[in-house]
Amino acid sequence: MSIVRVNFLPEFYLGEDAVLLTLDGSGVDEMKDAVEEARNNGSSRFVHDGVDQEFHIEPGAATVELSPSRVVWRLDQAKAAEISQDLVALGVPRDSGRTAGHFYIDMTSPAETLVISRDEYTDVVYPGVTPQ
Known part of the structure; x- marks a missing residue:
């Protein structure tokens, strides 16, 4: 089973709020495929562990809406690219064979930073926190 988790984490990145996208190798592939489909078709979606991941391409957008059963990614073409x-870079093992990275x-909401992480934080399941 692959790992795809999206969490809002207060004070996670240098004391600032962040959205953490936690992935393993298969999760990287799932996300990459969904983002690429949205770039080509204007939208896409997939369900992982009961959470509906929706992607919408919208001019000027760079937001993530989070709820326990649904994550809505609103991205412009440049942010999606x-x-x-x-995600492509995270899908390729380094010369040392390591995959973690x-x-x-930069995002606009619910935090200014999205951290896309492969093979890091995979053993930690963060509680769902609703952005204020």
């Missing part, structure tokens, strides 16, 4: 490129993406 940036996320897709980072992360990228930081």
Whole structure:
């Protein structure tokens, strides 16, 4: 079973709020495929562990709406391309064979930073926190 978890974490990134996207290798592939489908078709969705992940391409958007059973990604083409490129990079093992790594993406809501992480934080299941 792959790992795809999205959490809002207060004070997670240098004392600032962040959205953490936790993935393993299969989860990276699922997210990459969904982002690419949305880039090509304007929207996409998949369900993972009972959580509906929806992607919508909208001009000027860079937001994530979180609830326990649904995550709605609203991204413009440039932000979707940036996320897709980072997912491609996370899908390729380094020369050392290591796969763990992360990228930081500027967002507008519910936090200014999205952390996309592969094979990090996978043993931790963060409680659902609703952004204020």
